[in-house]
Amino acid sequence: MKRFTCSGCSLLCDDIIVQSDGLFISEVMGACLKGKERFDQVSAKNRITSPLIRKDGELKEVSWDEATKKAIEIIKNSSIPLLYGFSNVSCEAQDVGIKLAQKINGFIDSNASICQGKILNKAKSLGINLTTITEIINKGDLIILWGANPAETVPRLLNKVLFSRGKFRMTGREIKTLVIVDPIKTASFRVMGVRDLPLIIEPNKDIDLIRMLKEECCSVDSIPSQGVAGIDKNDLKRLLLHLTGAENGVIILGQGVIQPHPDYNLVEELLELLQMINERQEKGRISLLLMGGHFNMAGFDHVALSSFGVSGKLEFKHNQLIKTDDTLVSKIEKENFDSSIIVGTDPISHLPHSLSSKIAKKPLILIDNHHTATSHIAEVVLPTAITGIESGGLAYRLDQVPIELNKIINPSNNLPSDEELLNQLYRLINQGGSE
Amino acid sequence: MELYKFLPKTNCKKCGKPTCMAFSLDLLQGKVKVDDCPPLLEPKYKKQYDALKELLGSEEGQQKELKINIDDKLCDGCGICVTVCPVNARYCPSSLSGKAPDYPPEKHQLFQVIGGKCELLKIEYCRRLEAGGRERECRVCETYCPREAVKIEYV
């Protein structure tokens, strides 16, 4: 039976059975609840099936021609457009998005690139490997979740990395040790067995733990007797033994740790610690995995890297890439933009009020599948097919492995894919330029 | 094993079972009675005999049925129970990423995830009914469910 890939989260499970007649989906097997909900979105109540533009303060259904014309008008009247989102779309759409940004001299960033590219670069420069899900299943013996709670965000991750029986790990669970470092006892703690190590750390004290381990050069004898960051001496000892004894360890970082901090760079120090450990180890090593949310959050960096040699945000002037120190946040804070094109995300509800209120002040074009807080303030709303269900494309899994997504059913109302829509905007702007 | 604690633990086989452990499991399921273990009737085991009688109470001797309940409200379809169940695993096909449960399910398969929720397909092949010795104490599906949605019960 043909298996499909679920685009419900960045794990991109490729073992999903879908029964459908090409128009409707009747049964989804193997996908978790989150994945099932993704499939249910096709016919969700808040689905947008026709283009909308704001007239007298209200969104009105209009023809595609009228809607795209309005969008082009906004883009043309803008000198610094902001393009943002792109982690819920295929790599092909990301590629066209970057092309469009170049054409219209915009600033483009994905909502996933919260220094993900930087972390990967740093890891590479320190010689820390990125690992893949398959490798963890087949060879892993130590799994550390740091600030990551996959039981909530990537439901099947623990199932795969911890419980699946791999080639050299026939017994699956028994041979793998799980360590969780988190300030609260999350749902992921419940899979722990007696040999595992749950570490409840005092909030924002992760850095103290990392620095202690680094300073003590990973020697068991020099652990302070009163413990560190709320973790007692014995647990620290066990942590060290695990870290230095693993043959094929992996550390999975969640958003809690990846989030930048004004005073120190937590991830950088953690990576330096891993490098120290790896250098001392004779046969083992610890590698890295970043846990993300949106299904193609890893893709944007790869696309940007392959077309312009940089990862993360890009800014264009005179259709040339320029070096920029701006980030999405600084751009919005300084109000250094005069329109925005939001693709597949909802900044009005996700960003803090200080930023979202500034986005709301400028004309906004939204490309998305559903009504969100952002659609309520948008000037133009262009609906698209849902990637992974109604349109295909490439996406990068959280372990940076490219996975092909398939079209399973025809899109509602024959909606274009994100790629087709962005391409059309690009063409229309191009034509306008030659007139 | 609460019941096992109170047995003589001599594995004398007088009850017809290979071990005291096996006897305790049958006791739990109501297949045998406390009085079926002859040594227990000796005076030196009097205390344990009484304790067992009290533990089992009036239900003693009534055949109990194994039930595995999955709470639909709690389950999020993570599939951990499907993967860990040793019966599933024995019959699962090897895949690129280890052994994975099959869809449609293999005939022995106990669990599957469908529509985002876990579903118990059949219980006959559960180790608690089929296996012998320590394997009969299997409880891994209940132990590892991160949502505490699986409950093994005898009713």
Ligand code: SF4
């Ligand atoms: S873990 Fe993610 S990719 Fe896998 S089935 Fe669930 S939502 Fe889909």
Ligand code: SF4
């Ligand atoms: S008769 Fe009693 S002591 Fe002997 S094996 Fe059976 S349970 Fe154990």
Ligand code: SF4
């Ligand atoms: S008790 Fe063991 S054999 Fe029975 S369903 Fe649970 S995991 Fe499978």
Ligand code: SF4
């Ligand atoms: S392990 Fe628990 S939450 Fe996961 S599928 Fe099974 S019953 Fe549901």
